[in-house]
Amino acid sequence: MVVQTDLSDAEVDRIFRALADRTRRDIVRRTLLREASVSELAADYDMSFAAVQKHVAVLKEAGLVVKHPRGRQRIVRADPDQIARARHLLVRLEELWRDRFGQLDDVLADPTTQE
């Protein structure tokens, strides 16, 4: 299965930036396991509701979570596809290293190279 819609530099910036914070990584982890409202999330961190709200906004801008309304709450859910895209960026770097002496053409032409 291939998810890979190519990401712009700015999008990649946002994804890694969003992941570069413990609280935000924790929000992703939690909402990956089970969606939660912003206030449910906020209850578990030692900071204001508004601060958590901002963290969720950063994650949403990065596409790592989606938000949808349910009554007066906003339900947050992590997007595993976006996490997979981030992982794929690192995989591509690693592939680059593995093939660093080789000719990229062959790798691209190789019909066994898929994901």
Add this chain to the structure above:
Amino acid sequence: MVVQTDLSDAEVDRIFRALADRTRRDIVRRTLLREASVSELAADYDMSFAAVQKHVAVLKEAGLVVKHPRGRQRIVRADPDQIARARHLLVRLEELWRDRFGQLDDVLADPTTQE
């Protein structure tokens, strides 16, 4: 093969933060393919030598590149292992999602679960 020495939150912060910049990702890419001195790197970016020096420092703090002296130059080389560790963090997130309805106990106890 297991690389996984567990990373602290601060270390993970540094790794993702370091990757959240186009210039730094490009430096990683380049020095993954072929080591380069700081001035060789600096020549290719539209910013001062000092700015590139700082980017390399951020990458070094994150463990994504290593620097070693060669005469008067400082040779920069990307560390594929650290990139693999970063990837593994995302893989673990994805696994969490995959197993989200399952009982974690069983997974931990399963003798076939190894890496």
Add this chain to the structure above:
DNA sequence: CGTTTGTACAACCATTTGGTTGTATACAAG
């Protein structure tokens, strides 16, 4: 209705980031 709960958003603030220039030092080359 009025009250409480959940969210949005603006204004503000300290710190960090990403860039600059300038100065100092180390090594290589004449």
Add this chain to the structure above:
DNA sequence: CTTGTATACAACCAAATGGTTGTACAAACG
């Protein structure tokens, strides 16, 4: 030894980040 090159590092600056408080509004509740 002198000169040029590669690097280090400090000081500075604007903008972004990560937090705060306060205000406003919408939905659920009594």
